[in-house]
Amino acid sequence: MPLASTSALRPARTRFTALHGLAVAADRLAALATALALPVRAADAPEPVLALMDGPAGAGDVEAWERPFAAWIEPDRVGGTGGGSGGATGGVPALPTHLAAPLPVLVERAGASDLYINLTTATANELHLAGRVLTALAERHPLPDDRRNDLELALHEAISNALVHGNLQVDGMKELSAVELERFSHELVARLADPALAHRRVEVAVLLEAGTAVIDVADEGAGFTPTPQDGRGASGRGLDLIATIAESVELCDGGRRIRMRFPL
Amino acid sequence: MDYGVEQRDQEAVVRLRGRLTFNDHAKLRALIGEMAQNKAKRQVLDLSSLEFVDSAGIGMLLIAREEMVNAGKSLVLRTAAGQVKRVLTVAQIGKIVTIED
Numbered sequence: 001m002p003l004a005s006t007s008a009l010r011p012a013r014t015r016f017t018a019l020h021g022l023a024v025a026a027d028r029l030a031a032l033a034t035a036l037a038l039p040v041r042a043a044d045a046p047e048p049v050l051a052l053m054d055g056p057a058g059a060g061d062v063e064a065w066e067r068p069f070a071a072w073i074e075p076d077r078v079g080g081t082g083g084g085s086g087g088a089t090g091g092v093p094a095l096p097t098h099l100a101a102p103l104p105v106l107v108e109r110a111g112a113s114d115l116y117i118n119l120t121t122a123t124a125n126e127l128h129l130a131g132r133v134l135t136a137l138a139e140r141h142p143l144p145d146d147r148r149n150d151l152e153l154a155l156h157e158a159i160s161n162a163l164v165h166g167n168l169q170v171d172g173m174k175e176l177s178a179v180e181l182e183r184f185s186h187e188l189v190a191r192l193a194d195p196a197l198a199h200r201r202v203e204v205a206v207l208l209e210a211g212t213a214v215i216d217v218a219d220e221g222a223g224f225t226p227t228p229q230d231g232r233g234a235s236g237r238g239l240d241l242i243a244t245i246a247e248s249v250e251l252c253d254g255g256r257r258i259r260m261r262f263p264l
Numbered sequence: 265m266d267y268g269v270e271q272r273d274q275e276a277v278v279r280l281r282g283r284l285t286f287n288d289h290a291k292l293r294a295l296i297g298e299m300a301q302n303k304a305k306r307q308v309l310d311l312s313s314l315e316f317v318d319s320a321g322i323g324m325l326l327i328a329r330e331e332m333v334n335a336g337k338s339l340v341l342r343t344a345a346g347q348v349k350r351v352l353t354v355a356q357i358g359k360i361v362t363i364e365d
Contacts, residue, residue: 125287128283146350149316149346149347149350150350152316152347153316153318153347153351156285156318157318157319160285160286160318160319160320164286164320172320172323173320173323173324173327176326176327176329176330177327177330177331178293178296178297178327178331180327181289181292181293181296181324181327182293184289185289185290185293188286188289233323234320234323234324234326234327235319235320235323236319237319237322237323237355238318238319238320240355241319241351241354241355244354
């Protein structure tokens with residue numbers, strides 16, 4: 001089920017009119033604008049606008065996730081420290097993924113979605129990304145509070161799985177014990193402090209179709225095969241919660257991508 | 265997530281505030297330590313000011329409950345509302361932990 005490639009072949013549906021830097025240095029933004037052949041956004045630029053980031057700074061305000069923005073990408077730093085696919089970190093060689101592609105390729109992918117986010121693990125974790133995506137989604141399709149809460153939870157669970165178990169390769173808390181919580185806590189802190197893992201990318205792509213939102217969340221981890229849960233441990237409820245909220249859930253790309261379909 | 269602990273005669277009431285997610289692992293470890301050490305036999309987690317909980321947050325609440333049982337104490341969840349109440353219901357946590365309105 002190579003859905004990553006089918007999404008790359010989707011026709012363009014979003015043509016960016018301009019780009020905008022969220023706390024990106026002016027000279028760097030100018031260079032990115034030239035590379036993408038897009039103007040830097042003027043105050044009254046029509047939507048959709050592409051937001052470029054350099055870490056979480058500048059993306060903390062709600063305005064950064066409202067119109068006219070429709071995509072949020074954190075480009076690799078020049079001479080990039082973040083290779084994305086992680087190499088041999090932790091002794092688990094990650095398969096190469098498309099999430100760390102050059103910026104023009106990511107912008108093309110963004111153009112094939114209605115909303116698109118491609119950030120490092122460190123940035124996505126800092127921003128509480130699911131709530132940000134819901135801000136952007138609710139601007140396009142108003143949602144009752146209960147539905148918005150449900151969608152935020154499902155998206156948060158998918159993004160958490162991508163960050164914690166995918167990119168950072170931290171196992172869930174299997175037993176109900178403080179010792180297991182301590183193990184989880186230490187591993188999470190240590191892996192986030194490892195630049196090779198913290199720079200792995202998470203991608204969120206939203207397609208809005210008649211009465212439906214299709215949301216893909218992808219990571220650069222080792223993938224996984226879902227196993228039936230016995231319901232007694234401290235982990236393993238995330239996918240079940242997603243399945244309760246979403247109309248359908250597919251795992252693709254060896255478990256590195258989850259596709260959720262939500263009625264709106 | 266933040267919390268405050270109020271000691272009463274027979275119980276300790278812990279009020280959780282904000283969002284409880286996997287990122288709150290360090291605070292939950294500290295809180296479980298506090299609850300295990302205080303004198304009250306009955307530990308009440310007041311969830312009325314909690315705005316959001318995720319599956320890892322629920323897992324950590326279950327760990328807290330297990331540790332209290334091991335320490336000869338009880339733990340109850342109280343006054344969940346909104347998204348938190350909904351998640352506790354969907355995940356059927358009432359089968360494992362006492363939930364009071």
